[in-house]
Amino acid sequence: MSTPPLLSVTWSDHVTGRRGHLVVDRLVRGVASGGLRMRAGCTLDEVAGLARGMSMKEALHYDPSSRYVPLGGAKGGIDCDPRSPEAYGVLVRYLKAMRPYIERFWTTGEDLGLTQDLVDRAAAEAGLVSSIQAVYPLLDDEAQARRRLADAFEAEVEGIGLDELVGGCGVAESVLVALDRAGRPYAGTRVALQGFGTMGGATARFLSRSGLAVVAVADVQGTIANPDGLDVEALLAARDPYGTVDRSVLRAGDTELPGDAWLAVDTEVLVPAAVSYAIGSEAVERIRARWIVEAANMPVLPEAEVLLTGRGVAVLPDVVVNSATNAWWWWTLFGDIGADADGAFAHIRTAMRALVGRMLDRAEAEGTTPRAAAHALVEERLTEIAERYGCY
Structure with missing residues (x-):
């Protein structure tokens, strides 16, 4: 997996000057998956490495008999302390800037420094239907699938x-x-x-x-x-x-x-x-x-x-x-x-x-x-996925 990513974007916040990044490592059926992190010092290289890791994680769970077909890999990152009073505004503006990507091909969610509740609230404020809306066209029954995921997110186990x-x-x-x-x-x-x-x-x-x-x-x-x-x-x-x-x-x-x-x-x-x-x-x-x-x-x-x-x-x-x-x-x-x-x-x-x-x-x-073995498994799975669905 030494090929460069498909897409690399760096954003600068016009209010605070803080920077954010999006890297799409690869697409499968036109969609990539990967969370959004927020931490002080987050770099483009870090996000690129994480995006490549997402391609690998997706591929490792490929099962031809499953309904879930692994997506491509992507990652977002914002250079900001999530505890900063500016953090939420930065998050909303980042999501507004990334809205065309999220609407079309990047599905994202919580990662280091962010909770899913916060991502969902900011995504709504940024005018998005959902942080994972790019995957909806791939679903057999979108309404049922969204209801099932919403129910899963409402489930608690002993208070967590x-x-x-x-x-x-x-x-x-x-x-x-x-x-x-x-x-x-x-x-x-x-x-x-x-x-x-x-x-x-x-x-x-x-x-x-x-x-x-x-x-x-x-x-x-x-x-x-x-x-x-x-x-x-x-x-x-x-x-x-x-x-x-x-x-x-x-x-x-x-x-x-x-x-x-x-x-x-x-x-x-x-x-x-x-x-x-x-x-x-x-x-x-x-x-x-x-x-x-x-x-x-x-x-x-x-x-x-x-x-x-x-x-x-x-x-x-x-x-x-x-x-x-x-x-x-x-x-x-x-x-x-x-x-x-x-x-x-x-x-x-x-x-x-x-x-x-x-x-x-x-x-x-x-x-x-173990890492070399995992990478070898990834290469085999990525080849199978590409043969079945193409490179993008």
Whole structure:
């Protein structure tokens, strides 16, 4: 996947001067899928890498027997702190500027720094029917499909929206597959997470309920740690909308450590679930984990992954691990699953277990890394999709 993207757009806000980007990596049946992130320092190169990753995530879930046909890959990004008082106005103006693309071929939704509710509100203010309206012409029954997706977004599981849990379900299942293949029991396996927002928080819940001990969680205020395990549910209930935990709920055995302390915690599994480029080569010697499971997009830098592989640390790549959120949207919209949580979780677990298994089987057979195996699977799937639907 070394070809340049189909489309790259940079926008400047006439009010604040802030910049935003859109990259469409490829189209399938004239449509591309990929979320919109907002963070200070977001760059065009970052968005281009994320767009390419979306092409890969879509392709990995290709199943000729499914109603859902994978779309192309795209991504949007805005260089702005989502906590800034200017952020919402910037978001609305960005969506107004990108309206022709969203109406025709870019389907988007929440990503780092944004919630789906906020994207939906801003999209309506920008004059859009929906942030995913470009896919509507591909649906057999648009009204029924939109109703089904709306019902799924209204579903809650113990106070947390289903849409906020599906990605973490996929990440957790990826961890469990790796443990199963290594013969490692869940009980006694420790995990540390960077990020406690939508993806990190949901991952922590599913892993904790599977018997793993969540021993460290990092947010913007620092790392919360307890070698005996944190009370995940109490921390989830004490989050603000950005995933920051109210420290007043910490128990006597919980300690507060610096923000990067999660890297060096004595643990078997590390889950970077926040920002890109979180683990560079300078961090490798601090890491004690056996597995790094990429819940965030592009959290491990390539040079760091080479060093980690040399130390026997397996890096499970983002294009597989965090792909369930995107796939759940389309499985629901196209009608492969209904709007209920039990059906969604069952479908995600089955699909992710099969996908992670295929990736690890191939890595073992070819003596390569999980990421290289995933990329090989992508190339095969993209070829099949192009043969069936063409290049655009």
